[in-house]
Amino acid sequence: SSELTQDPAVSVALGQTVTITCQGDSLRTYYATWYQQKPGQAPVLVIYGKNNRPSGIPDRFSGSSSGNTASLTITGAQAEDEADYYCNSRDSSGNHWVFGGGTQLTVL
Amino acid sequence: QVQLQESGPGLVKPSETLSLTCTVSGGSTSSYYWSWIRQPPGKGLEWIGYMYYSGSTNYNPSLKSRLTISVDTSKNQFSLKLKSVTAADTAVYYCARVRRDGYNLAGSYYYYYYMDVWGKGTTVTVSS
Numbered sequence: 001s002s003e004l005t006q007d008p009a010v011s012v013a014l015g016q017t018v019t020i021t022c023q024g025d026s027l028r029t030y031y032a033t034w035y036q037q038k039p040g041q042a043p044v045l046v047i048y049g050k051n052n053r054p055s056g057i058p059d060r061f062s063g064s065s066s067g068n069t070a071s072l073t074i075t076g077a078q079a080e081d082e083a084d085y086y087c088n089s090r091d092s093s094g095n096h097w098v099f100g101g102g103t104q105l106t107v108l
Numbered sequence: 109q110v111q112l113q114e115s116g117p118g119l120v121k122p123s124e125t126l127s128l129t130c131t132v133s134g135g136s137t138s139s140y141y142w143s144w145i146r147q148p149p150g151k152g153l154e155w156i157g158y159m160y161y162s163g164s165t166n167y168n169p170s171l172k173s174r175l176t177i178s179v180d181t182s183k184n185q186f187s188l189k190l191k192s193v194t195a196a197d198t199a200v201y202y203c204a205r206v207r208r209d210g211y212n213l214a215g216s217y218y219y220y221y222y223m224d225v226w227g228k229g230t231t232v233t234v235s236s
Contacts, residue, residue, distance in 0.1 A: 048222035
């Protein structure tokens with residue numbers, strides 16, 4: 001099991017807001033990074049640092065953190081946001097990296 | 109625009125060594141960190157390890173005894189070697205460029221890393 005815990009699946013109605021969470025003790029100290037992966041494709045960076053979006057990522061994607069939980073929020077989800085989302089941060093030792101198990105997002 | 113391309117054998121026999129290369133185009137390996145990640149069929153992402161161009165490495169503890177990551181700045185490539193493979197090493201293997209930044213928290217300075225450019229991935233099957 002991963003040191004970062006994500007819900008396996010989440011769904012959202014088209015145009016609504018959805019929050020995907022990632023829990024882990026290391027998140028009290030370290031930022032989570034979020035990646036989006038569509039079937040058959042490589043992951044894509046969507047959020048890094050406190051709440052930074054790479055060029056080309058829509059501003060409907062945002063990140064936040066509280067305690068041991070990091071969150072990725074999509075405000076006004078679109079059909080093209082349907083994908084798997086992975087959080088990534090340090091393990092409990094702080095010395096190595098770990099991915100969460102991933103959350104499959106369905107846009108209804 | 110930086111692009112990464114993985115290459116290597118798609119089939120490796122059990123107990124042999126898996127060797128992959130990531131070629132960097134549109135940029136230089138003589139800076140940044142460089143990482144490998146894998147994804148077994150139908151499963152999630154697993155971090156393998158990363159290397160700084162100067163030579164320092166950080167490996168997944170579960171793979172460390174079998175793993176070597178190296179960089180060849182003259183060829184603008186970095187590579188992965190995983191010894192004594194089993195069927196559990198069957199996966200899509202990705203290479204990625206790693207950026208690092210830092211922040212202050214409660215009087216201490218911390219680094220965070222993120223992988224901003226990924227290769228398309230290469231499938232490796234371990235089978236006799």
